[in-house]
Structure formats: C-alpha cells, structure tokens
Amino acid sequence: MENGAENKRCFGFSRRHTFFILLVLGVMLFFYYSNVKDMAPEWNPQQWMQSHSTKLFIPFRKQSTVSNNTRRSTAEPTAAASTGLTRETNTTQLPQNTSISPKDKPTTQRQRSVSSPVPEKMLTTQASRRTAVPYVSPGPYLVEYPYEYHFTMNEPLKCEQEKPFVVLIVQVAPRNRAHRDVIRSTWGSEKLVEGQEVRLFFLLGMQTGDDAQQVHQQLLQESKEHHDLIQSDFVDCYKNLTIKTMVMLEWLNSFCSSAPFAMKIDSDMFLNVPNLVALLLKAPRTNYMTGLVAHGGQVLRNPNSKWYVPEDLLSDAYYPPYALGLGYILSLDLTKKLIEASRHVKALYIEDAYLGLCMKHLGILPTDPPNWFFFHVFPQSYSRCDYSRLIATTTRENMDIVQIWRDFKKPGRYC
Numbered sequence: 439m440e441n442g443a444e445n446k447r448c449f450g451f452s453r454r455h456t457f458f459i460l461l462v463l464g465v466m467l468f469f470y471y472s473n474v475k476d477m478a479p480e481w482n483p484q485q486w487m488q489s490h491s492t493k494l495f496i497p498f499r500k501q502s503t504v505s506n507n508t509r510r511s512t513a514e515p516t517a518a519a520s521t522g523l524t525r526e527t528n529t530t531q532l533p534q535n536t537s538i539s540p541k542d543k544p545t546t547q548r549q550r551s552v553s554s555p556v557p558e559k560m561l562t563t564q565a566s567r568r569t570a571v572p573y574v575s576p577g578p579y580l581v582e583y584p585y586e587y588h589f590t591m592n593e594p595l596k597c598e599q600e601k602p603f604v605v606l607i608v609q610v611a612p613r614n615r616a617h618r619d620v621i622r623s624t625w626g627s628e629k630l631v632e633g634q635e636v637r638l639f640f641l642l643g644m645q646t647g648d649d650a651q652q653v654h655q656q657l658l659q660e661s662k663e664h665h666d667l668i669q670s671d672f673v674d675c676y677k678n679l680t681i682k683t684m685v686m687l688e689w690l691n692s693f694c695s696s697a698p699f700a701m702k703i704d705s706d707m708f709l710n711v712p713n714l715v716a717l718l719l720k721a722p723r724t725n726y727m728t729g730l731v732a733h734g735g736q737v738l739r740n741p742n743s744k745w746y747v748p749e750d751l752l753s754d755a756y757y758p759p760y761a762l763g764l765g766y767i768l769s770l771d772l773t774k775k776l777i778e779a780s781r782h783v784k785a786l787y788i789e790d791a792y793l794g795l796c797m798k799h800l801g802i803l804p805t806d807p808p809n810w811f812f813f814h815v816f817p818q819s820y821s822r823c824d825y826s827r828l829i830a831t832t833t834r835e836n837m838d839i840v841q842i843w844r845d846f847k848k849p850g851r852y853c
Contacts, residue, residue: 581680581785581792584777589689590644591661591669596637597694603634604718605700605770606709607686612645612653612674615660617705622664624843628711632719636711637697639666641686643674679763679789684780691773698723700773703765706833708842713812713829714767722769727797727804729766730813733759735791745788752786752795760794761804764815765830775800820845826852 597605606626610617618640626638645653661667670685672678683702690700699718703709721728735757738745761767779796786792797804807813807829814831818824820842825831833839 581787583681583684583785584781587670587672587681587685587688589668589670591657591667592689592693593639593665593668594693596639596665597697600635600637602637602694602697603699604636604715604767605690605694605697606636606638607668607690607700607702608638608640608705609679609682609686609702610640610642610705612642612657612669613649614705615656618660620839621705622666624839625709625711631712631715634715634719636715639668641668641670641682641689643670643672643678643682646673646675677787680785680787680792683763683789683793684777684785687773687776690770691777695770695773697770699726699767700770701765701767702763703830704763704832706835707765707830708825708833708839709765709830710825710828713827717808717812717829718767721767724769724771725800725802726769727761727766727772727793727802728807729761729804730764730815731759731761731804731806732757732790732794735760747786747788751784757791758794758798759804760791760797762813762815763790764832765813766790766804772802775802822846823853 608618608621608626621638621640628636630636642657644650657667657669668689670682670689672681672685674682686702690697694700699721701709701714717728737747737752737755737757739749740746776793776796779799783792783795783799786795794804809827811827812829814828816832817834817837818828818831820837822845825842825846
C-alpha cells in the first residue's frame with residue numbers, strides 16, 4: 439500500500455493534482471498563444487523564446503488604403519467604406535492652405551489608393567467645386583503617393599523660433615480630442631529635459647461624415663488654444679497611414695529640418711521623455727532610425743490576411759528590417775532622403791514596412807535599440823520601477839494615464 443501510494447505521487451503531488459496543474463498550464467498557454475496570434479500573425483515563437491519581447495518578426499498596425507482621383511487623397515474610414523460613404527466636398531470650409539509638393543514627381547499617371555467596396559465616384563478639389571467624375575480603380579493595394587497634399591492647419595514657425603532638440607509627432611484622428619488632452623497633460627507636457635527643448639505636435643487628416651463641419655470648427659478652436667495641430671487634406675482613417683506618415687516627413691523636412699531628431703508615436707503610448715532624450719544625446723545625427731525593429735517579417739500571400747500583399751506589388755518573400763509604427767525615432771536628415779526614396783519605391787499600404795523598403799533603397803539599416811526593454815509592443819503593466827527604465831510602451835484602454843503620470847512623477851526613488 440505504501441509503495442502504491444508513493445507511485446501515485448510525484449514530487450509531493452498526487453496524480454489528480456499533477457493533472458490539474460498541467461490542465462491549468464495548458465489553458466494558460468492556449469490563451470497566451472491565442473493573444474499573440476491575434477496581435478501578431480507572423481510571430482516567430484523561436485525568436486520570442488530566445489529574446490522575449492525583443493526582435494519581433496511581425497508588422498503591426500497595418501492598413502489598406504482608399505483614395506479618389508483628385509489632387510486630394512480621400513481614403514474612407516473602415517466603417518464608412520462598408521457603407522460606400524464618400525467624402526462630401528461641401529462639408530468643411532478649409533482655411534488658407536499651405537502647399538507642400540514633392541519635387542520631381544514621376545511623370546507617369548499617379549498612383550491611386552482604393553479599398554473594397556470601391557467608391558463609385560471621385561471628388562474634385564474643393565476650390566473648383568467641379569462635378570464628380572466616375573472612379574476607376576487601379577487595384578486595392580496601391581497608395582496615392584507621391585502626390586501634392588496641402589496643410590490646412592499648420593505651425594510653420596514653431597521649430598524655427600523654439601529650436602527643439604527632438605520633435606514629437608503624434609498621429610491621431612481629428613475627433614480624438616480626449617487622447618490629445620491626456621497627452622498634453624502627461625508626457626507631452628515635458629518641454630525642457632536635460633537642458634534640451636522638446637516640442638509636441640499632433641498630425642491629423644480631414645474628418646468625413648455628417649459632423650465634419652462641427653469637428654473642423656472644434657479643431658480650429660483647439661488650434662488657437664494650443665498651437666500644436668498639423669492637419670493635411672487627406673481623409674484621416676486607419677487605412678491611410680502611409681500617406682499620413684509621408685506627409686509627416688514632408689512637414690518635418692519643410693518646417694523642422696533644423697531639429698536633430700523627431701519621434702513618431704501613436705496616441706495610445708506612454709513615453710518616458712527623459713529616457714528618450716538621454717538616448718538621443720548619445721545617438722548619431724545622420725542616417726539614424728531606431729525603435730522596436732522587426733527582423734525577417736514575412737510578406738503574407740494569403741488574400742484573406744489583413745496584411746496581404748500580392749507578388750506583383752512586392753516580389754520579396756520577406757520585408758527588410760523596419761521599426762514598428764507604434765513609435766520610432768529618426769534623425770531629421772532622413773526625412774529628405776526618405777521622401778526621395780519614395781519616388782522609386784511603390785507606396786505599399788503597410789506604412790512602417792514601407793519605410794523599411796525606403797530605407798533599403800537608401801542602403802541604410804534601422805538601428806536596434808541598445809536595450810530591448812526600451813520599447814514594448816505589448817502593454818507593460820505599470821510600476822514606477824519598470825516605467826523608469828523604458829522609453830515607450832503601448833497602454834491598455836482601461837489604464838488611467840493621468841493617474842499613472844502623477845504617480846510616476848512624484849518625488850522618491852523609482853526602484
């Protein structure tokens with residue numbers, strides 16, 4: 439009996455206890471794998487086991503694109519596209535525009551970006567108020583860039599007057615005032631760090647829908663209050679991020695080229711500005727891009743994938759290294775070079791991977807961060823110690839960033 443009892447136990451656990459523990463572990467692994475699979479369809483488990491939240495093999499925050507056949511790109515929001523909603527030419531009166539046009543544009547017919555379902559009509563410029571003409575789709579994966587976009591709200595003298603060391607550009611939807619206010623009252627409020635000037639701007643496109651005029655008037659008032667909004671005349675939506683990113687580079691090149699560095703960052707991120715500045719004080723000021731760098735990202739050929747890319751658009755099986763779009767840093771000499779490269783690289787609708795293709799064209803590799811803990815694609819649970827060591831992390835929707843900021847900035851040791 440004693441030997442039988444001993445055989446039923448292993449390291450102090452009965453068979454029933456052992457089975458229960460294995461079952462719990464199996465459930466935990468299933469949900470963990472499911473979460474990773476949902477967020478990262480091209481995740482490389484071997485690399486994850488080797489480096490744990492270090493080199494990620496999958497592009498995040500991807501988007502397809504939509505546009506019209508006018509001098510303005512008019513990509514529709516996902517929900518709007520499903521209903522066939524198109525941009526109305528009379529919804530928004532624009533202020534005086536600032537024209538930024540890539541020089542030496544190709545003489546071939548410009549690329550157009552589209553989505554499914556394809557809008558039946560294209561819109562002409564607001565200034566001319568011409569009658570809409572039938573829309574002709576070139577295919578669902580091209581982006582309308584290079585092309586001439588205009589800034590309807592601008593802060594053209596801010597960088598010249600204030601001479602920032604690093605410019606923070608937050609890409610955000612026009613309606614999302616709440617995110618902008620949270621950022622302004624937390625990490626975006628840091629203006630002088632380690633003796634270096636830091637300046638914050640929000641980049642947005644045009645609002646569509648029945649409330650477009652109301653949103654526009656609210657943005658005008660917000661701009662008067664804060665002087666930190668940059669708006670261009672492409673339709674702002676998840677599917678137009680490549681256009682948004684290239685317009686960002688155009689703005690930096692035209693109005694902020696004297697600054698050494700810029701950082702593009704999503705609006706749902708927490709940024710440790712002192713750690714960012716400390717990194718940049720030691721960083722090279724030419725040909726420098728860093729962030730959470732993806733290596734060996736596979737180009738997906740499954741037409742059902744959200745990030746499907748056909749071979750006739752990109753024949754390579756793998757993307758070159760690129761910094762994930764959640765937040766990346768670049769030396770501002772790169773803005774002009776990337777704009778030039780974009781004239782030779784098809785404008786892929788996956789915005790961060792597209793920058794990687796432009797970097798490859800230039801023969802420049804993005805730089806891996808000196809510490810892989812600096813950037814987090816998965817939300818990092820808050821602790822003063824952990825947040826004192828990172829540069830940027832995504833946040834969960836239910837996280838109170840204002841409260842976290844107050845706790846993080848209170849006096850006392852972090853760890």
